[in-house]
Amino acid sequence: MSNLTRREAIGTTAIGAAGLALSATASSAGAQEPQPIAAIAGKHIPKPLRFDPAKLSGLSERLITSHWENNYQGSVRGLNTIEKRLAAAMADPDYPTVAYAGMKREELHRTGSMVLHELYFDGLGGDGNPGGPIFEALDSWFGSYEDWEAEFRRTAMSLAGGSGWCILTWNAHTRSLHNYWAWDHMHGAAAGVPLIALDMYEHSYHMDYGTAAARYVDAFMANLDWEVIDARYQAATT
Amino acid sequence: MSNLTRREAIGTTAIGAAGLALSATASSAGAQEPQPIAAIAGKHIPKPLRFDPAKLSGLSERLITSHWENNYQGSVRGLNTIEKRLAAAMADPDYPTVAYAGMKREELHRTGSMVLHELYFDGLGGDGNPGGPIFEALDSWFGSYEDWEAEFRRTAMSLAGGSGWCILTWNAHTRSLHNYWAWDHMHGAAAGVPLIALDMYEHSYHMDYGTAAARYVDAFMANLDWEVIDARYQAATT
Amino acid sequence: MSNLTRREAIGTTAIGAAGLALSATASSAGAQEPQPIAAIAGKHIPKPLRFDPAKLSGLSERLITSHWENNYQGSVRGLNTIEKRLAAAMADPDYPTVAYAGMKREELHRTGSMVLHELYFDGLGGDGNPGGPIFEALDSWFGSYEDWEAEFRRTAMSLAGGSGWCILTWNAHTRSLHNYWAWDHMHGAAAGVPLIALDMYEHSYHMDYGTAAARYVDAFMANLDWEVIDARYQAATT
Amino acid sequence: MSNLTRREAIGTTAIGAAGLALSATASSAGAQEPQPIAAIAGKHIPKPLRFDPAKLSGLSERLITSHWENNYQGSVRGLNTIEKRLAAAMADPDYPTVAYAGMKREELHRTGSMVLHELYFDGLGGDGNPGGPIFEALDSWFGSYEDWEAEFRRTAMSLAGGSGWCILTWNAHTRSLHNYWAWDHMHGAAAGVPLIALDMYEHSYHMDYGTAAARYVDAFMANLDWEVIDARYQAATT
Numbered sequence: 001m002s003n004l005t006r007r008e009a010i011g012t013t014a015i016g017a018a019g020l021a022l023s024a025t026a027s028s029a030g031a032q033e034p035q036p037i038a039a040i041a042g043k044h045i046p047k048p049l050r051f052d053p054a055k056l057s058g059l060s061e062r063l064i065t066s067h068w069e070n071n072y073q074g075s076v077r078g079l080n081t082i083e084k085r086l087a088a089a090m091a092d093p094d095y096p097t098v099a100y101a102g103m104k105r106e107e108l109h110r111t112g113s114m115v116l117h118e119l120y121f122d123g124l125g126g127d128g129n130p131g132g133p134i135f136e137a138l139d140s141w142f143g144s145y146e147d148w149e150a151e152f153r154r155t156a157m158s159l160a161g162g163s164g165w166c167i168l169t170w171n172a173h174t175r176s177l178h179n180y181w182a183w184d185h186m187h188g189a190a191a192g193v194p195l196i197a198l199d200m201y202e203h204s205y206h207m208d209y210g211t212a213a214a215r216y217v218d219a220f221m222a223n224l225d226w227e228v229i230d231a232r233y234q235a236a237t238t
Numbered sequence: 239m240s241n242l243t244r245r246e247a248i249g250t251t252a253i254g255a256a257g258l259a260l261s262a263t264a265s266s267a268g269a270q271e272p273q274p275i276a277a278i279a280g281k282h283i284p285k286p287l288r289f290d291p292a293k294l295s296g297l298s299e300r301l302i303t304s305h306w307e308n309n310y311q312g313s314v315r316g317l318n319t320i321e322k323r324l325a326a327a328m329a330d331p332d333y334p335t336v337a338y339a340g341m342k343r344e345e346l347h348r349t350g351s352m353v354l355h356e357l358y359f360d361g362l363g364g365d366g367n368p369g370g371p372i373f374e375a376l377d378s379w380f381g382s383y384e385d386w387e388a389e390f391r392r393t394a395m396s397l398a399g400g401s402g403w404c405i406l407t408w409n410a411h412t413r414s415l416h417n418y419w420a421w422d423h424m425h426g427a428a429a430g431v432p433l434i435a436l437d438m439y440e441h442s443y444h445m446d447y448g449t450a451a452a453r454y455v456d457a458f459m460a461n462l463d464w465e466v467i468d469a470r471y472q473a474a475t476t
Numbered sequence: 477m478s479n480l481t482r483r484e485a486i487g488t489t490a491i492g493a494a495g496l497a498l499s500a501t502a503s504s505a506g507a508q509e510p511q512p513i514a515a516i517a518g519k520h521i522p523k524p525l526r527f528d529p530a531k532l533s534g535l536s537e538r539l540i541t542s543h544w545e546n547n548y549q550g551s552v553r554g555l556n557t558i559e560k561r562l563a564a565a566m567a568d569p570d571y572p573t574v575a576y577a578g579m580k581r582e583e584l585h586r587t588g589s590m591v592l593h594e595l596y597f598d599g600l601g602g603d604g605n606p607g608g609p610i611f612e613a614l615d616s617w618f619g620s621y622e623d624w625e626a627e628f629r630r631t632a633m634s635l636a637g638g639s640g641w642c643i644l645t646w647n648a649h650t651r652s653l654h655n656y657w658a659w660d661h662m663h664g665a666a667a668g669v670p671l672i673a674l675d676m677y678e679h680s681y682h683m684d685y686g687t688a689a690a691r692y693v694d695a696f697m698a699n700l701d702w703e704v705i706d707a708r709y710q711a712a713t714t
Numbered sequence: 715m716s717n718l719t720r721r722e723a724i725g726t727t728a729i730g731a732a733g734l735a736l737s738a739t740a741s742s743a744g745a746q747e748p749q750p751i752a753a754i755a756g757k758h759i760p761k762p763l764r765f766d767p768a769k770l771s772g773l774s775e776r777l778i779t780s781h782w783e784n785n786y787q788g789s790v791r792g793l794n795t796i797e798k799r800l801a802a803a804m805a806d807p808d809y810p811t812v813a814y815a816g817m818k819r820e821e822l823h824r825t826g827s828m829v830l831h832e833l834y835f836d837g838l839g840g841d842g843n844p845g846g847p848i849f850e851a852l853d854s855w856f857g858s859y860e861d862w863e864a865e866f867r868r869t870a871m872s873l874a875g876g877s878g879w880c881i882l883t884w885n886a887h888t889r890s891l892h893n894y895w896a897w898d899h900m901h902g903a904a905a906g907v908p909l910i911a912l913d914m915y916e917h918s919y920h921m922d923y924g925t926a927a928a929r930y931v932d933a934f935m936a937n938l939d940w941e942v943i944d945a946r947y948q949a950a951t952t
Binding site: 520573581583591595617618643649655658663 | 751752753754758804809811812814815818819821822825826828829830832833854855856857861864865868869871872873874881885886887888890891892894895896897899900901902903904905906907908911
């Protein structure tokens with residue numbers, strides 16, 4: 001077993017932002033308060049939009065801004081709240097299992113919402129023209145780009161009027177490309193790397209399109225930034 | 239847009255087993271039958287166990303063999319069936335959306351079951367002694383290995399008596415480690431890389447332990463192969 | 477075992493609209509086509525609104541009409557489609573189980589959506605003033621009407637920004653009143669009789685209120701027809 | 715609005731066991747502690763088996779006893795725990811919505827498990843021979859009793875190897891009979907009255923049958939008490 005100190009361990013493993021936060025806290029001399037648990041520190045910070053929400057084609061500034069401010073940021077806040085409660089529960093060995101289950105479900109729920117929304121917004125701002133290795137891969141895996149798009153749209157429309165996500169995914173375990181149907185923020189293929197996350201919750205389109213979900217999907221496709229999608233694909237497969 | 243032929247495209251992108259199968263099919267001269275769609279070719283082949291099922295500690299050969307033959311292989315067969323039906327539906331533009339939704343859900347369901355079961359079985363066969371960078375990382379993210387294990391077990395036990403998975407996951411988007419609760423084969427954190435997949439469906443333990451799920455979790459932990467877990471962690475983070 | 481003919485059986489049991497449709501079909505002389513299966517005949521007919529959608533307080537005609545025409549009627553159509561496909565599958569003993577599962581899930585999904593939407597719309601059109609035995613019962617079960625309403629609103633708001641229903645339910649098995657959280661159209665307490673069905677899918681409010689779900693709940697409460705609610709309660713409990 | 719006192723209200727409405735418990739508490743003079751909230755008093759008491767678990771055909775005493783003691787009673791205990799926590803949260807207006815959502819989900823989960831298990835056990839102990847109006851109704855709604863049983867078994871088997879319930883249900887809203895697929899304890903048709911609840915969680919059969927779920931369904935059918943089923947049907951439809 002390892003003889004490394006915690007500090008050395010942090011230096012030798014890939015630790016993200018939360019881990020660094022722990023490190024900073026741990027190094028403050030004489031801290032009396034309990035150490036925050038890095039995994040559930042409740043310190044997620046919303047990411048800004050990387051494009052001007054007034055400049056998308058067919059998706060109004062009001063819609064995008066509401067989606068980003070209310071739905072996305074609401075999930076980040078919710079995740080922070082639930083992480084702090086989970087951390088508190090860790091200190092209580094008698095915490096009821098049945099209540100713990102409910103919190104763990106919300107942790108998954110809000111994590112999925114936060115991550116998928118970030119992938120959604122970061123995938124917008126482009127001109128909708130596909131290209132690069134991801135284009136070739138869609139062609140190979142689905143017979144043609146058009147066949148892929150037809151299956152992607154059909155999957156999306158099977159969620160219209162309700163909730164969920166349609167997710168082009170690189171399955172890192174089976175090493176294959178798929179359009180996965182997801183009923184809510186918690187669904188997704190095990191070992192899946194999301195490349196395109198199309199939000200089918202009604203907050204994504206009702207303000208602009210009412211129930212005309214197919215027109216929303218048109219607008220989504222027209223704003224996709226395929227350089228971002230391709231970069232995700234290449235990062236996942238190489 | 240690209241001018242590459244499909245064959246060249248295959249050569250330049252990371253294509254897995256199904257893609258190669260397509261390639262082989264596509265090259266056979268004079269084929270009259272429709273091209274299989276590589277993404278949903280329905281050709282998944284069960285992976286063999288990498289350990290002798292008679293040699294685990296506290297998990298009987300009968301249990302492991304039944305789990306692997308019936309539950310895991312049943313999911314592989316189910317996925318192959320549903321993929322072929324999805325491929326057939328792609329040729330029918332009038333296929334009802336409501337029926338398509340049901341099939342897409344089963345595709346996700348069976349994919350998750352296949353992948354998680356492969357991660358489950360491949361993670362067994364060890365001596366249960368943790369070590370390496372993953373051990374250090376658990377220490378960093380949860381305060382100590384013991385605290386991690388306590389949270390992992392609590393999450394698992396919150397699913398006892400029902401169904402689901404407890405999954406130690408590297409979240410590649412937030413770059414952090416978490417124990418995620420999963421209600422069924424379809425649940426999992428978006429962008430999550432499963433490192434330990436603990437099956438909490440009752441077929442994983444009832445034959446040996448009845449409802450004594452905590453004893454099953456003991457046995458699972460005692461057979462974990464941490465070299466495999468660590469290799470997954472290092473592959474995910476570097 | 478009974479010696480009743482089918483016709484006599486129909487006469488002695490409570491058979492609803494679909495059963496009568498079967499009866500009519502069965503009586504047509506010389507029919508060559510297979511008998512429709514009454515349980516899954518795919519003949520559901522949308523119910524009209526019982527109030528003028530232009531006359532609700534705080535819920536626009538555009539919103540109510542869109543909700544009723546698109547979301548509700550879409551579910552009725554989807555249910556009819558899936559029932560006919562289930563009926564066809566009954567004639568095929570080799571129909572794959574995995575595909576059947578997907579259709580049965582959609583049957584439940586669309587049934588729930590149809591029924592809950594009918595309860596939703598039929599519960600509107602009133603002045604929001606509670607009274608009668610249901611008012612007394614809420615007082616008894618929750619300490620006061622105000623405490624009930626606080627719990628009902630909190631349950632509803634826990635679904636804001638996503639999907640689901642908040643359902644005041646008479647549990648006919650435990651013989652008690654509860655506000656149940658429902659994640660989607662398929663959720664509901666076993667043996668539950670819905671008394672108030674508050675739609676929390678975003679199509680219920682986004683057009684009028686955007687993400688301000690609490691204001692939508694205000695409007696919903698202000699339009700509740702408590703005579704209808706009370707009649708449901710009395711029918712369920714006597 | 716009503717001028718009835720709470721006591722009079724209780725006298726005029728159908729209040730079950732929990733309501734009576736409240737009544738008793740409310741009448742005790744000088745109580746200083748907060749009133750329990752009858753709807754979530756956390757006082758559910760497990761029901762005894764109405765048959766000798768050693769006397770079923772093809773379902774072992776060990777299996778039935780384990781199922782009843784551990785799975786069923788575990789759910790009753792879980793529901794009591796979560797109800798008490800919900801009651802405590804009602805007194806805290808700042809209780810986080812995200813944590814409340816998790817508890818409401820567990821309330822539904824455990825309620826469904828308690829109710830469905832009671833219907834399951836109370837439906838056993840018979841000789842499996844159907845008769846009475848329910849038999850005639852199955853014949854009418856499904857074409858024949860045999861067709862009904864085929865659809866019931868197919869629905870059940872679509873859940874084999876996982877979790878859920880297959881539920882013959884009188885839909886009190888559509889006034890029709892259906893076999894509903896249910897993925898877990900929370901699923902069920904809105905306004906549905908369960909007549910036969912077939913538990914497909916693996917704890918229902920693995921001890922006796924391993925993964926041979928079809929043989930378990932055989933055994934379940936052979937022990938059904940159709941007098942009970944028929945009584946439920948008649949109560950629901952008259």
